[in-house]
Amino acid sequence: MLHKKKNVLEVFAENERVNICAPMVRYSKLPFRELVLKYNVNISYTPMIIADVFKNSEFARESDFSTNANDNPVVVQFAANNGPDLAAAAELVAPYVGGIDINCGCPQKWAVQERIGAHLMSDPEAVRDMIRTVKARMDTPCSIKIRVHQDLKETYEFVKRAEAVGVDFLTVHGRTRKQKSTEPVNFEGVKLVKESVSVPVVANGSIFSLADAEEMYEKTGVDGVMSARGLLKNPAFFAGHDYTPWECVENYVKLALGYGTNLHIFHHHLMYMFEDIMCNAERKTFNTLSSIPAIIDHLETHWGLDVSKLI
Ligand SMILES: Cc1cc2nc3c(=O)[nH]c(=O)nc-3n(C[C@H](O)[C@H](O)[C@H](O)COP(=O)(O)O)c2cc1C
Numbered sequence: 001m002l003h004k005k006k007n008v009l010e011v012f013a014e015n016e017r018v019n020i021c022a023p024m025v026r027y028s029k030l031p032f033r034e035l036v037l038k039y040n041v042n043i044s045y046t047p048m049i050i051a052d053v054f055k056n057s058e059f060a061r062e063s064d065f066s067t068n069a070n071d072n073p074v075v076v077q078f079a080a081n082n083g084p085d086l087a088a089a090a091e092l093v094a095p096y097v098g099g100i101d102i103n104c105g106c107p108q109k110w111a112v113q114e115r116i117g118a119h120l121m122s123d124p125e126a127v128r129d130m131i132r133t134v135k136a137r138m139d140t141p142c143s144i145k146i147r148v149h150q151d152l153k154e155t156y157e158f159v160k161r162a163e164a165v166g167v168d169f170l171t172v173h174g175r176t177r178k179q180k181s182t183e184p185v186n187f188e189g190v191k192l193v194k195e196s197v198s199v200p201v202v203a204n205g206s207i208f209s210l211a212d213a214e215e216m217y218e219k220t221g222v223d224g225v226m227s228a229r230g231l232l233k234n235p236a237f238f239a240g241h242d243y244t245p246w247e248c249v250e251n252y253v254k255l256a257l258g259y260g261t262n263l264h265i266f267h268h269h270l271m272y273m274f275e276d277i278m279c280n281a282e283r284k285t286f287n288t289l290s291s292i293p294a295i296i297d298h299l300e301t302h303w304g305l306d307v308s309k310l311i
Contacts, residue, residue, distance in 0.1 A: 006073040008099040009141050009168055011042050012200040017217065018042045018224030019238040020171075020202055021231050023077040023103070023145070026265055031255035034070050036231055038251060040238040042224075043073045048103045050116075051080035051089035066259075067096050075099035077145065079106065079116040081126050083133025094140045099168070102130055104146045107177045118177035121147055124158050128165045141168035145204070147177050148189035155189060159197050169200040171226055181206075181229070191220040202226050209237055232272040244273040246303065253299065254310050263292055270295065 021036045021044035033044040076097045080086035106117025134142040174185035185205035194201040200223040208230035299305035
């Protein structure tokens with residue numbers, strides 16, 4: 001069934017500040033996206049999908065992308081290095097999403113070798129080719145998720161050139177491709193991007209709380225903030241919860257089991273959510289559980305999970 005999705009540019013037009021759940025390989029799948037949308041997230045992203053594999057493989061299409069009416073607004077993120085590959089993959093999902101994003105930030109070695117992800121930060125022409133092709137072939141907004149360069153002049157050139165070929169908005173992770181996630185975010189780089197273009201700009205990097213979001217808005221003037229690790233730990237922080245509320249854990253269990261889930265992803269999500277709310281001894285036991293029934297048993301016994309609510 002076709003679920004018409006909201007064009008994400010409308011979300012920017014309607015909200016002065018837009019809260020976004022980042023693309024996360026393995027994690028930002030349908031149940032998690034639906035979960036965070038209940039807690040004041042305005043847009044969520046799919047994990048990065050490799051465009052040429054997606055367009056060529058039925059198996060990849062089945063496993064990499066699923067959606068429904070509640071998964072809205074949603075942006076699909078692709079990794080690609082040329083317009084035709086990207087557009088062919090994007091055309092397959094465009095009717096089910098509100099935006100198409102190009103990953104220009106994945107720093108992993110294999111990705112850089114494939115000339116995708118962070119490699120694209122030094123190949124602005126490939127990025128322009130992809131934006132142009134998507135814009136020519138479909139109406140769905142096209143965005144890019146970038147990192148900053150060591151030399152911010154390059155970042156300025158990069159975003160100006162993307163804007164010139166019609167990029168609809170962009171997300172900037174305020175770290176270079178060589179920097180670890182533990183290193184501080186470059187607020188100045190994010191601000192420079194915001195001040196250089198007239199399309200909406202989203203800031204990403206170490207947003208773990210509403211206070212972090214506020215600091216980002218104050219220091220950079222961006223239109224939205226995107227969180228990855230913060231939402232993994234506490235999917236409800238944008239709704240004002242300092243720690244993952246139990247009700248959120250219960251919602252996740254219900255969504256994940258309802259849609260069917262992989263044991264490891266399910267377990268990891270719960271480990272992240274419990275990180276700050278379980279005592280060390282319990283966490284040790286919880287982390288060793290090795291089946292979904294064992295996890296459910298634990299939650300029933302120690303946290304009062306109401307199994308009847310799961311049906
Ligand atoms: C588990 C995990 C998976 C990620 N997968 C992706 C991805 O598929 N695409 C992407 O652009 N970035 C990906 N990232 C990077 C995040 O989207 C984000 O840019 C980075 O974690 C910085 O944000 P944070 O400080 O809020 O975690 C991933 C990060 C994590 C922790």
